[in-house]
Amino acid sequence: MQIFMWPIVLGVLTMIGLVMTLLLETGWFELVSISALALPVIVMIYTYYFRDVIRH
Amino acid sequence: MLLLCLTGMPLIFGHEINHLLGNEVDPPVMSNNTPQASMDKVLASAKALYPSRVVQFVFRDMDENNSWTVSLGKTATSEDDTKFVKVDSRTAKVLQEPKFNEGFMYVMFKLHVDLFAGLPGMLFLGLMGVLLVVAIISGVVLYAPFMRKLEFGEIRKDRAPKLKRLDTHNFLGVVTLIWALVVGTTGIINAWADLVIKYWQFDQMSAMTAPYKGLPPPTQFASLQASVKAAQAREPDMRLGFIAFPGTDFSSPHHYGMFMRGDSPITSRLFKPVLIDAQTAKLTDSREVPWYLATLLISQPLHFGDYGGMPLKILWLVLDLFTIAVLWTGLVLWWKKRQHFQPEIQQRIAFDEAYVTR
Numbered sequence: 166m167q168i169f170m171w172p173i174v175l176g177v178l179t180m181i182g183l184v185m186t187l188l189l190e191t192g193w194f195e196l197v198s199i200s201a202l203a204l205p206v207i208v209m210i211y212t213y214y215f216r217d218v219i220r221h
Numbered sequence: 222m223l224l225l226c227l228t229g230m231p232l233i234f235g236h237e238i239n240h241l242l243g244n245e246v247d248p249p250v251m252s253n254n255t256p257q258a259s260m261d262k263v264l265a266s267a268k269a270l271y272p273s274r275v276v277q278f279v280f281r282d283m284d285e286n287n288s289w290t291v292s293l294g295k296t297a298t299s300e301d302d303t304k305f306v307k308v309d310s311r312t313a314k315v316l317q318e319p320k321f322n323e324g325f326m327y328v329m330f331k332l333h334v335d336l337f338a339g340l341p342g343m344l345f346l347g348l349m350g351v352l353l354v355v356a357i358i359s360g361v362v363l364y365a366p367f368m369r370k371l372e373f374g375e376i377r378k379d380r381a382p383k384l385k386r387l388d389t390h391n392f393l394g395v396v397t398l399i400w401a402l403v404v405g406t407t408g409i410i411n412a413w414a415d416l417v418i419k420y421w422q423f424d425q426m427s428a429m430t431a432p433y434k435g436l437p438p439p440t441q442f443a444s445l446q447a448s449v450k451a452a453q454a455r456e457p458d459m460r461l462g463f464i465a466f467p468g469t470d471f472s473s474p475h476h477y478g479m480f481m482r483g484d485s486p487i488t489s490r491l492f493k494p495v496l497i498d499a500q501t502a503k504l505t506d507s508r509e510v511p512w513y514l515a516t517l518l519i520s521q522p523l524h525f526g527d528y529g530g531m532p533l534k535i536l537w538l539v540l541d542l543f544t545i546a547v548l549w550t551g552l553v554l555w556w557k558k559r560q561h562f563q564p565e566i567q568q569r570i571a572f573d574e575a576y577v578t579r
Contacts, residue, residue, distance in 0.1 A: 168364070168373075183523060
């Protein structure tokens with residue numbers, strides 16, 4: 166279960182982002198939903214390029 | 222799948238690319254309270270360019286309020302050599318003749334949708350979508366044993382290239398998992414679009430036009446503007462999305478099919494048909510979109526990512542690029558593994574041949 170914890174968190178955020186942008190109109194909700202969808206991308210870029218650099 | 226990801230990228234920015242290539246011209250800026258011209262004038266301007274042609278559809282993009290595009294075919298249902306005329310909806314002046322059925326974006330679109338093979342091509346790509354979903358699910362099953370001794374997102378960059386490739390494949394794959402599943406599943410639904418629309422015509426449209434069955438087609442047509450007004454009166458909170466002219470697949474020989482849409486990202490996709498008698502401009506019938514057509518229409522924005530403005534388009538592009546990386550690393554891993562086992566197979570074949578010859 167530990168292995169799937171972060172993938173599940175990111176998956177749920179992606180789903181929220183996809184659905185909220187479709188259901189809710191412009192405004193703060195749109196910003197929140199786009200951010201939810203952008204988070205997996207940010208995590209990916211951070212983990213791939215910056216995490217090791219920061220740790221070292 | 223690689224082809225679908227590659228051809229999907231320009232389609233995300235189709236509107237912007239068409240502008241850059243000069244295929245789309247915006248209407249001139251005018252005061253916000255400039256009145257709209259009569260739809261009859263808009264239609265007359267387009268028809269004046271191709272008087273022998275039959276008007277098939279009048280449509281506009283959902284974020285476009287100042288122009289209409291008129292499609293004119295050789296007959297009401299012909300699809301080859303269709304002419305398009307974009308007309309300013311305030312002045313009824315012709316803006317341009319967009320070429321929707323040629324050029325770079327057309328090639329990308331056809332490769333992405335049906336490989337230039339019509340319905341068989343669409344269904345084939347739908348099958349590829351099913352295989353993608355199967356590959357994703359099998360990838361999730363294989364993820365756990367590979368990640369047992371690694372922390373989330375760990376890429377063994379200082380180890381053999383094979384391990385780095387495997388970790389990259391696993392990591393990018395699991396992070397883009399839900400997005401790829403949603404885009405893959407909605408792609409499968411879209412592959413059935415033609416058949417779903419055909420079923421809707423059989424199921425709903427035929428019932429809506431049943432009272433007119435067997436009647437001779439009208440020889441005189443009512444004003445288009447009056448017909449639009451009648452449809453707007455029926456759905457005052459919606460706005461006109463497109464008009465299907467009499468004889469096309471989305472109307473009957475006796476009707477204008479007015480397709481109304483809402484304003485929100487989701488309701489703007491759900492076209493509600495309002496049928497107007499083409500001879501009298503009177504309302505005939507209007508029905509809610511059935512569940513199967515609603516599923517198809519809602520799946521389209523989730524596939525194309527065109528419902529949240531430029532930020533969503535950029536995210537779609539990035540996620541598409543990551544998916545290409547997952548596909549590419551998966552392909553290389555499979556190829557290398559195949560090469561690794563090939564000498565062993567050759568050896569076994571040689572051994573078997575030697576054994577048989579003895």
